[in-house]
Amino acid sequence: MKKIKQITGIAALEGxxxxxxxxxxxVLAHVAERIKQSESTHTGxxxxxxxxxxxxxxxxxxxxxxxxxxxxxxxDTPLNSGVLLYLALDQRAIEIIADRGITASxxxxxxVCVRLQARLAKGxxxxxxxxxxxxxxxxxxxxxxxxxxxxxxxxxxxxxx
Numbered sequence: 001m002k003k004i005k006q007i008t009g010i011a012a013l014e015g016x017x018x019x020x021x022x023x024x025x026x027v028l029a030h031v032a033e034r035i036k037q038s039e040s041t042h043t044g045x046x047x048x049x050x051x052x053x054x055x056x057x058x059x060x061x062x063x064x065x066x067x068x069x070x071x072x073x074x075x076d077t078p079l080n081s082g083v084l085l086y087l088a089l090d091q092r093a094i095e096i097i098a099d100r101g102i103t104a105s106x107x108x109x110x111x112v113c114v115r116l117q118a119r120l121a122k123g124x125x126x127x128x129x130x131x132x133x134x135x136x137x138x139x140x141x142x143x144x145x146x147x148x149x150x151x152x153x154x155x156x157x158x159x160x161x
Contacts, residue, residue, distance in 0.1 A: 030126065030130070031133065043081045048129070049068050051068070065086035065095035073154075080099040081102055
């Protein structure tokens with residue numbers, strides 16, 4: 001079914017519709033504020049990127065997340081503590097990319113993705129995203145490098161691609 005949606009273009013329409021329906025200015029501001037609050041407790045720098053439709057040049061969400069990670073310069077933090085939470089709405093995919101300064105395991109990030117995926121599948125977008133930010137905060141409190149956590153290097157505003 002997923003492949004048929006991709007071929008017919010229905011997935012792209014769904015992605016655009018999901019972004020318009022669930023990611024308005026109020027929701028984005030609320031998520032940005034939660035990210036800002038979260039970052040006051042650790043040295044991690046979280047960036048949320050929401051893409052309605054993945055570009056045709058990249059077929060795999062993980063590789064696209066790596067590309068977005070680089071383009072948004074999430075890696076460009078003094079403590080190598082950037083984390084990207086990437087959502088590809090047309091693919092219904094979630095990826096987390098963390099810089100080398102974060103010592104969390106892949107399994108920990110995968111658990112965040114699985115929980116968020118379950119919330120999104122139920123249509124619980126705002127609360128699901130806020131819970132994911134909270135989950136990431138808990139991981140970063142334990143696995144981000146030591147240092148000044150008052151510096152806010154990367155923007156807290158979610159990025160719509």
